Amino acid sequence: MVFSSLLFLFRFLPIVLIMYFLAPKKARNTLLFLSSLIFYAWGEPIYIVLMLFSTIVDYTLGLFVSHYLSKNLKSKARLCVIISAIINLSLLGFFKYWDFFIGSINSIFSLNLPIFQLALPIGISFYTFQTMSYTIDIYRGNAKAQKNIISFGAYVALFPQLIAGPIVQYKTIAKQLNERTCTYDEFAVGIHYFMIGLGKKILFANNIGQLWDQISTMSLGQQSILTAWLGIICYAFQIYFDFSGYSDMAIGLGHMFGFRFLKNFDYPYISKSITEFWRRWHISLGTWFREYVYIPLGGNRKGLKRQFINIAIVWLLTGFWHGASWNFVLWGVYFGIILMIEKAFLLKFLEKLPSVFSHLYSIIIVLIGWVIFAFDSLPMGINYLKHMFGLSSISLWNTQFLYLLYNNIILIVILCFASTPIPAKIMNTILPYNKDNVSNKIVISRCIFYAIVFLLCVAYLVDATYNPFLYFRF
Amino acid sequence: MGNKKIVFFFCILIFGITIASLFKKPVTFSEKENRYLASKPTLSLDNVLNGSYMKEYETFITDQFIFRDQWIGIKTKTERLMLKQDINNVFFAKDDYLIENYSESLFTSSLALDNISYLQRFSEKINNYSRPINLKTVIIPTASTILTDKLPLYATPYDQRLYLNAIKNSVSEDNWVDMYSTLLEKKHESIYYRTDHHWTMLGAYYGYCAWAKSIGITPLSFDDFTITTVDNNFYGTIAAKVSDTVPPDSMVSFSPKDSFTYKITDETGATFETFFDDSALNTRDKYTYYMRGNHPYIKVETTPSSNVSKDFYNDRNLLVIKDSYAHCFVPFTSNHFNSVTMIDLRYYKSSIEALLEENNITDILILYSTANFAENKNVKFMLQ
Numbered sequence: 001m002v003f004s005s006l007l008f009l010f011r012f013l014p015i016v017l018i019m020y021f022l023a024p025k026k027a028r029n030t031l032l033f034l035s036s037l038i039f040y041a042w043g044e045p046i047y048i049v050l051m052l053f054s055t056i057v058d059y060t061l062g063l064f065v066s067h068y069l070s071k072n073l074k075s076k077a078r079l080c081v082i083i084s085a086i087i088n089l090s091l092l093g094f095f096k097y098w099d100f101f102i103g104s105i106n107s108i109f110s111l112n113l114p115i116f117q118l119a120l121p122i123g124i125s126f127y128t129f130q131t132m133s134y135t136i137d138i139y140r141g142n143a144k145a146q147k148n149i150i151s152f153g154a155y156v157a158l159f160p161q162l163i164a165g166p167i168v169q170y171k172t173i174a175k176q177l178n179e180r181t182c183t184y185d186e187f188a189v190g191i192h193y194f195m196i197g198l199g200k201k202i203l204f205a206n207n208i209g210q211l212w213d214q215i216s217t218m219s220l221g222q223q224s225i226l227t228a229w230l231g232i233i234c235y236a237f238q239i240y241f242d243f244s245g246y247s248d249m250a251i252g253l254g255h256m257f258g259f260r261f262l263k264n265f266d267y268p269y270i271s272k273s274i275t276e277f278w279r280r281w282h283i284s285l286g287t288w289f290r291e292y293v294y295i296p297l298g299g300n301r302k303g304l305k306r307q308f309i310n311i312a313i314v315w316l317l318t319g320f321w322h323g324a325s326w327n328f329v330l331w332g333v334y335f336g337i338i339l340m341i342e343k344a345f346l347l348k349f350l351e352k353l354p355s356v357f358s359h360l361y362s363i364i365i366v367l368i369g370w371v372i373f374a375f376d377s378l379p380m381g382i383n384y385l386k387h388m389f390g391l392s393s394i395s396l397w398n399t400q401f402l403y404l405l406y407n408n409i410i411l412i413v414i415l416c417f418a419s420t421p422i423p424a425k426i427m428n429t430i431l432p433y434n435k436d437n438v439s440n441k442i443v444i445s446r447c448i449f450y451a452i453v454f455l456l457c458v459a460y461l462v463d464a465t466y467n468p469f470l471y472f473r474f
Numbered sequence: 475m476g477n478k479k480i481v482f483f484f485c486i487l488i489f490g491i492t493i494a495s496l497f498k499k500p501v502t503f504s505e506k507e508n509r510y511l512a513s514k515p516t517l518s519l520d521n522v523l524n525g526s527y528m529k530e531y532e533t534f535i536t537d538q539f540i541f542r543d544q545w546i547g548i549k550t551k552t553e554r555l556m557l558k559q560d561i562n563n564v565f566f567a568k569d570d571y572l573i574e575n576y577s578e579s580l581f582t583s584s585l586a587l588d589n590i591s592y593l594q595r596f597s598e599k600i601n602n603y604s605r606p607i608n609l610k611t612v613i614i615p616t617a618s619t620i621l622t623d624k625l626p627l628y629a630t631p632y633d634q635r636l637y638l639n640a641i642k643n644s645v646s647e648d649n650w651v652d653m654y655s656t657l658l659e660k661k662h663e664s665i666y667y668r669t670d671h672h673w674t675m676l677g678a679y680y681g682y683c684a685w686a687k688s689i690g691i692t693p694l695s696f697d698d699f700t701i702t703t704v705d706n707n708f709y710g711t712i713a714a715k716v717s718d719t720v721p722p723d724s725m726v727s728f729s730p731k732d733s734f735t736y737k738i739t740d741e742t743g744a745t746f747e748t749f750f751d752d753s754a755l756n757t758r759d760k761y762t763y764y765m766r767g768n769h770p771y772i773k774v775e776t777t778p779s780s781n782v783s784k785d786f787y788n789d790r791n792l793l794v795i796k797d798s799y800a801h802c803f804v805p806f807t808s809n810h811f812n813s814v815t816m817i818d819l820r821y822y823k824s825s826i827e828a829l830l831e832e833n834n835i836t837d838i839l840i841l842y843s844t845a846n847f848a849e850n851k852n853v854k855f856m857l858q
Binding site for chain 1: 531
């Protein structure tokens with residue numbers, strides 16, 4: 001199930017909300033666990049077994065880690081962490097990467113090893129990373145083992161963040177799993193995040209995504225240089241508003257049920273360098289790799305040469321995490337190299353430049369990255385880059401470009417604006433949010449704002465010809 | 475305090491719409507969209523395990539959502555406010571025209587190209603038939619290629635002339651009637667509906683004149699017909715895609731002043747005396763007024779009264795292989811042939827050759843719109 005559907009908004013959510021707030025506090029984790037299973041099973045009835053398996057394995061291993069630690073048997077505890085990592089990575093490896101690896105080996109060595117063509121279990125990249133973080137956090141003493149398997153199950157399957165993140169580390173919500181308070185204030189914050197996220201996904205991402213779909217499938221005869229640039233800008237907007245919209249909805253739903261997830265996006269497109277971009281984009285994934293891979297490898301503490309090797313490893317993995325396909329690997333390598341160059345000298349230089357140029361530099365590097373990301377097939381991606389840089393003998397612009405531009409110019413201006421912190425600042429200035437003293441005028445204005453966003457979203461969902469789920473590869 | 479009110483407001487929104495949508499009675503058929511809406515799927519273990527129950531349930535909710543038409547209307551109005559000139563592949567063109575935008579891929583798909591080669595094989599077969607049969611191909615471009623003056627600024631839909639030329643080149647010159655120039659010449663008249671994907675009976679009349687001349691028949695002139703406006707409140711299939719935002723269309727019928735007697739028999743054996751079904755004007759899908767909508771097989775036998783002097787051939791029988799564009803076209807052809815047999819390959823799967831013999835066919839007309847011809851999966855049954 002996805003949040004941006006009539007089914008979720010007008011069947012699943014109201015039922016879960018009523019039951020959750022009618023249920024006694026003790027039963028709430030059970031309720032969340034069961035409803036999350038239904039949420040997951042709605043799209044993937046069979047693969048629910050896989051998630052339960054991962055849950056039970058890590059629950060058990062977590063208890064062992066904690067047991068051995070209390071007896072001061074660190075090496076046995078360590079062994080349990082390694083077993084947990086091996087099992088989770090094998091699940092991920094088999095279901096996500098088997099066909100890709102074997103397919104590649106087959107084509108290199110002209111072999112005929114079997115591939116299974118299994119559908120990728122939705123959210124597997126998110127929940128395996130979460131359960132791995134659990135045993136590691138216990139081992140490191142950052143969290144205590146969860147004694148209650150239902151509470152642990154609720155953490156793994158928690159539907160707000162199950163299928164598209166953010167990747168919630170166990171230590172972030174360990175306390176909230178056992179003890180959390182739901183207040184009107186918290187719930188109202190949740191509503192705000194949820195409405196903003198819903199609007200970003202349905203009104204922004206879906207609409208601009210349609211234009212990208214049209215441009216990316218155009219024949220060469222229809223293309224022009226500016227059309228290609230317009231197209232990749234649309235894709236950049238689509239993936240940002242889709243992904244950050246999902247994260248906002250997850251954060252909002254979390255608040256409604258008393259959980260506080262960490263911020264996952266922080267206006268990435270206003271960055272002045274790629275280093276900054278990756279501090280603002282998919283923060284929970286970056287944090288995960290930093291805490292569980294980069295720093296354990298030695299991070300930047302063992303000299304520049306070792307740091308570069310560490311960066312290379314992390315970015316190869318980051319690219320690969322996004323999908324089992326060479327273009328994602330290349331995408332990771334691309335950003336790894338740019339980050340190294342920035343670390344080596346470019347960052348100091350960028351700081352001295354007028355900010356117009358550093359913004360422009362970051363945007364162009366990111367857009368080229370999205371071209372690599374968007375096309376599964378490398379030749380198609382390279383072709384598209386050729387269009388963008390005028391290497392495929394197409395005109396600078398054509399009438400179709402003008403048509404697409406003026407049809408979408410209002411949307412694009414809104415999206416540019418919405419990619420910056422300005423709208424949030426304006427909202428907080430004219431409709432300040434203050435727990436103790438909220439005037440009626442502000443309440444009414446906020447309600448009107450939410451109603452407009454919500455009703456427009458419903459209208460777009462009822463006539464939904466285009467409502468894709470972009471993370472089925474993750 | 476204030477936050478409590480926001481929470482209550484949110485609950486009213488979510489629960490209000492949920493409850494309203496639960497109490498709404500499901501509708502089986504949407505007259506407006508002219509299609510069957512999804513009904514509640516039946517629950518079974520198999521359905522759930524393979525996920526089909528869940529998929530069907532989601533379609534059910536979307537199709538049966540309360541105030542469905544109004545929500546679609548809100549979406550259309552919002553998009554128009556954002557300066558969008560086309561929504562759901564419909565151009566909002568000048569003079570309140572809604573013009574369907576067919577994608578290039580429709581006409582370059584392998585099906586579209588295969589259909590051309592089926593037609594080519596069929597034409598060769600007919601041209602080499604044991605007795606002479608006169609074959610004409612009438613492929614009608616849709617409004618987006620003819621009414622280009624009306625399109626929004628800079629709009630560049632696929633130029634269907636490319637597809638028309640590909641068809642033209644696959645059949646011999648004698649088998650081809652050029653509908654593009656015929657209709658282009660009349661583009662200032664109401665030859666297409668503003669809200670429906672079909673041509674009007676006026677458009678069909680001009681098409682009929684060009685086709686008749688190509689087979690050596692003098693077409694009846696305007697003066698030979700009584701032209702009646704039969705309806706002023708027609709919203710067609712294109713309007714349904716974007717919700718009604720333009721004034722309705724009107725529909726006309728052409729009836730010859732000379733008295734012809736028609737005996738129209740459909741595939742069930744039911745017979746009628748007129749091409750037009752007045753009762754259809756009380757439904758949403760008013761286009762079924764012409765020829766009573768889609769039928770696998772219809773045969774028209776014509777008896778002219780003795781004073782008919784215009785070209786009428788007792789010894790010629792016409793076969794029309796067609797889509798729904800023919801429904802307002804065939805009435806014109808019946809004033810010249812002893813019999814006209816009209817088949818729809820979507821439903822008619824029997825041998826064409828047997829039909830040629832049975833009805834002693836002397837003339838064949840293949841009549842499709844470009845879009846229907848390109849995406850029709852049944853053109854291959856011509857060769858049956």
